[in-house]
Amino acid sequence: MKVSKKELDKRMARFEEVCRESGAKLTPQRMEIFREVAQTVEHPDAEKVFDGVRKRMPTVSLDTVYRTLWWLNDLGLIKMLGPARERVRFDADLSRHHHFVCTECGLTRDFVSDELDRLELPDSLLSIGHAEKTHVEVKGLCRKCAGKKKPGAKKTKKGEPL
Amino acid sequence: MKVSKKELDKRMARFEEVCRESGAKLTPQRMEIFREVAQTVEHPDAEKVFDGVRKRMPTVSLDTVYRTLWWLNDLGLIKMLGPARERVRFDADLSRHHHFVCTECGLTRDFVSDELDRLELPDSLLSIGHAEKTHVEVKGLCRKCAGKKKPGAKKTKKGEPL
DNA sequence: TTAGGTGCAAATTCTTTGCACCCTG
DNA sequence: CAGGGTGCAAAGAATTTGCACCTAA
Numbered sequence: 001m002k003v004s005k006k007e008l009d010k011r012m013a014r015f016e017e018v019c020r021e022s023g024a025k026l027t028p029q030r031m032e033i034f035r036e037v038a039q040t041v042e043h044p045d046a047e048k049v050f051d052g053v054r055k056r057m058p059t060v061s062l063d064t065v066y067r068t069l070w071w072l073n074d075l076g077l078i079k080m081l082g083p084a085r086e087r088v089r090f091d092a093d094l095s096r097h098h099h100f101v102c103t104e105c106g107l108t109r110d111f112v113s114d115e116l117d118r119l120e121l122p123d124s125l126l127s128i129g130h131a132e133k134t135h136v137e138v139k140g141l142c143r144k145c146a147g148k149k150k151p152g153a154k155k156t157k158k159g160e161p162l
Numbered sequence: 163m164k165v166s167k168k169e170l171d172k173r174m175a176r177f178e179e180v181c182r183e184s185g186a187k188l189t190p191q192r193m194e195i196f197r198e199v200a201q202t203v204e205h206p207d208a209e210k211v212f213d214g215v216r217k218r219m220p221t222v223s224l225d226t227v228y229r230t231l232w233w234l235n236d237l238g239l240i241k242m243l244g245p246a247r248e249r250v251r252f253d254a255d256l257s258r259h260h261h262f263v264c265t266e267c268g269l270t271r272d273f274v275s276d277e278l279d280r281l282e283l284p285d286s287l288l289s290i291g292h293a294e295k296t297h298v299e300v301k302g303l304c305r306k307c308a309g310k311k312k313p314g315a316k317k318t319k320k321g322e323p324l
Numbered sequence: 325t326t327a328g329g330t331g332c333a334a335a336t337t338c339t340t341t342g343c344a345c346c347c348t349g
Numbered sequence: 350c351a352g353g354g355t356g357c358a359a360a361g362a363a364t365t366t367g368c369a370c371c372t373a374a
Contacts, residue, residue: 090243
């Protein structure tokens with residue numbers, strides 16, 4: 001499913017603007033890679049983007065697609081979903097709960113909430129599918145990282161569980 | 163952080179029971195791998211589990227850990243978090259929205275909900291960290307997969323609690 | 325006894341990097 | 350013209366698999 005032309009134009013305009021502001025070069029590859037993500041409501045993976053772009057530009061390489069995608073993400077022009085440099089993790093707690101995830105160090109803690117469990121889903125979901133489970137993920141800084149942040153913000157290694 | 167001895171014992175007992183019921187062999191490796199996940203509230207990845215088990219059983223191999231973890235997941239004794247065999251995906255929609263994900267085909271669709279956006283988080287979160295964003299992921303079958311699976315599948319009703 | 329389980333090592337899959345050439349600004 | 354950007358190929362990281370030996374039931 002594609003987004004409306006109007007919305008796509010808006011996204012492309014913002015892309016060019018942010019791109020220019022950041023002082024980065026506006027290459028045809030970047031243009032097409034961004035367009036590929038911006039024109040759809042599906043949430044394509046790198047391979048899908050690659051295939052789409054390749055139709056119009058047969059010489060792009062997969063690694064340019066990856067590099068450009070991370071770059072767009074860093075610029076805040078797109079967002080990443082799912083396994084963003086993380087590993088699979090395991091949980092033996094089978095009771096109903098949600099997760100708090102620290103954006104800095106990856107610390108993940110369970111929490112429960114009656115209010116969340118009573119949530120009602122919007123009608124718009126009916127046209128998409130049949131809901132079976134909902135899981136809430138709260139992102140933020142854990143206490144430890146919030147404390148560290150001010151002095152000299154330090155990065156933790158990728159997806160390291162705590 | 164470890165779970166209480168009582169809870170751990172409960173989990174181990176259920177493990178042995180399910181294991182026996184399923185007709186699978188109760189090997190020391192499986193025992194220790196399950197115990198490693200069951201004894202903590204952290205959400206360890208395969209490597210972490212491997213390291214923990216290796217302390218008590220120096221000869222386990224990483225691939226046995228992986229195989230056992232998938233097996234435990236299939237038996238419903240543990241759950242997987244994060245990149246469960248998925249790839250990173252990209253989204254150019256920067257507005258506030260949540261996701262519906264089909265557990266069968268992976269289809270991902272955005273949806274919005276005022277109610278979700280007004281959610282109040284429980285106090286218990288305060289002791290963990292500072293919440294910045296909350297994202298809801300609804301899992302279920304998309305219409306297409308629901309149709310394939312069992313033609314007479316029931317539909318979600320409005321207002322049905324999750 | 326014997327089918328299922330394990331360890332080892334090699335294979336895959338998805339992503340990331342080094343490097344020399346190319347093109348935008 | 351300069352320095353960032355690109356393509357290619359090769360490297361990595363996290364899983365996964367083939368195979369022969371081992372062991373719980």
